[in-house]
Amino acid sequence: MATNAQGKLKIEKIGRGTDGDFIFGDLQCGLPPHILEQYRGKVQAIYMDPPLPAPQRAEYTQRIGSRGWKGDRAFTLNYPVDRESLEDREAFLALMRRALELAYELLSDTGVIFLHTDGQVGVPLRMMLDEIFGADHFLNEIIWHYKSGGRAKNFFSRKHDNILFYRKGLQHFFDIQPLGxxxxxxxxxxxxxxxxxxxxxxxxxxxxxxxxxxxxxxxxYPDDVWEDIAALQQKDPERTGYDTQKPEALIERLIAVTTQPGDIVCDLFAGSGTALAVAHRLGRRFLGMDCNAFSLHVVRRRLWALGAGFCIHHGQGADPLPDQQPRVRIESVLKDGVWTVDLLRYEIAGLEGFAQETNLVPELPLVDGWGIGMLDSSGRLEILGCALRLVGKPYVPLQLVMKAQQRQDALPAVWIADVCGGYRVEILSGPNSD
Structure with missing residues (x-):
């Protein structure tokens, strides 16, 4: 048998080690108390690239099945990844005040913050940084100049972003040698x-x-005008599907000079998870947060592919997951101390065309990834085996195995994420299920 335990999931533990944490929740609700206590005053560098007020909403392009992951755009779906309320300038500035106050609380005395912005809201954000961090703690306004995009007809084309660089205390760590x-x-x-x-x-x-x-x-060494880092192109291998994704080279430059191995890097608007991925690759720990379900999917996939060991905390105020009841069929067998689980069906109303896709081998294209592990009574799921679609690995194996765990406080379970942003957790409670 398998029973749905979706409402019980509170924490996902993926991989070995404790490289960092990701909070799936709304910044307006703050960090979970235990996370705030764990990281308060210990973060060395914060990078934030918030969703700026814009007439057009940023989107995430979700690939569907092997054909989508091989580049067939007919097998994609587009979803907004920012909130309509942030189109209002005052709502945006209120959110940024909350974010900057929280950033100040998280930073160590030698820590720094990088705020990625543009010419339209850069001035009020700099005034806010002066107020919270102190005008005398301003270090740089980095100009990132790029050549992508169209040409304006009524004004000079806007071809740069601003990255505001502040320190928290009287002294900060800065070593430019890695950039020589x-x-x-x-x-x-x-x-x-x-x-x-x-x-x-x-x-x-x-x-x-x-x-x-x-x-x-x-x-x-570079000065404060950077023209040597190109914006990501549509077919860049780094692309995850996020409109607003920034290149790893840009974030790496910021992290490399202001942190050391083992330090903590934080991004409160994690989006596609670039800052977290770069931090892990450079041997730093990380703390990320975002309220969008597709950020959750992308960050999970990106960090898992890098071999990171991390926890995902399902917090408060995150974007509501889709109200859907997928048709799921799972078969599970416990034999000789090993669970063998087969995912046989996953269908969502309205997406029957995608669900009927076959390409070389049978597959369930609406499944973005799934895993097997142990779920305890508090809602903590330790994922011991995982299968996620990746560039170059478009197929998800539909059978997972796990050695039976002798635990009184947890039950074997599978977790499934789908292309609509939803997820399910099914408890395995018998030798066979349907």
């Missing part, structure tokens, strides 16, 4: 090329009676 690149052999006007006694090439120039020397192999 050799000066190279690029021709330099008015400079003379020379070679010293050790054979090192350098360029020199005289000014004000002094001679200035620049060695070819010495590192140079």
């Amino acid at each position: 690149t050799p000066r190279g052999r690029q021709r330099r006007n008015h400079m003379r090329k020379e070679v010293d006694e050790q054979g090192r090439v350098f360029y020199s120039i005289k000014s004000g009676g002094k001679k200035y020397i620049y060695y070819e192999d010495e590192p140079v």
Whole structure:
């Protein structure tokens, strides 16, 4: 037998280790108390790229089945990933005040914050940062200049974003050495090329009676105008389906100079999870939050693919999951101390056309991923086996196995996420189910 336990799910534990936490909840409701207590005053760097007020809502493109994951756009669905209420400027600024106050509480005394914004709301946000963090704690306004997008006819084309950089305390950690690149052999006007006694090439120039020397192999570092990082293109391998996704190279530059391995990086508008993924890849821990169900799906998939061990906390105020009753069929067998579970059916009303898809092998295209694990009475699901669709791995195996766990406080269960943003948890309570 299998019984639906969807309402009981509170925490998902995925993978081994404790690399970080993701909160599926509304920032207006705050962090869960135990998470706030765990991270208060311990975060070293916060990056936030909030959903800015815009006439058009940002979307997430959900791929469906193997054909969608192989690039067939006929097998995709588009969903909004921000809230209609944030189109109102005052509502947006109220949310940002809550976010910045929470960020200040989370940061360590040597911590820093990067707020990604644009020219339309950059001024009020900078005033808010001055108020909360202190005007004298402003460090930079980084200009990220890119060349993508269309051309304006009634004003100069807007081709840059602003990243406001503040520190919390009187001192902060900043090490620009990881960003150094050799000066190279690029021709330099008015400079003379020379070679010293050790054979090192350098360029020199005289000014004000002094001679200035620049060695070819010495590192140079970026200033506060960045033109060397391109915006993501539509077919970029990094793409997850989020309209507003930022390139990993941009976030990596921010994290690399302001944190050290083992430090905590936080993003309260996690979206596609770029900051969390980069933090893990650089050996940092992470804390993320978002209220959109597709952020939950993408972050779960992205971190799992990197081998991270993390918890997903189902908090308060998240976007409501779809009110649907999918037709599900599961068969499970416990034999010789091993659970074998087959997912035989997953259908959603209105998507019958996708549900009938077959491509080389039978599949359930409306299943975005699923896992098997142990669910305890408090709603904590420890996922011990997982199968998620990925670029290059478009098929989801429809059979999972798990060694039986001898636990008095938990039952074997499967978790299923679908392409509409919903999920189900089914408890395995017998040798066979339908």
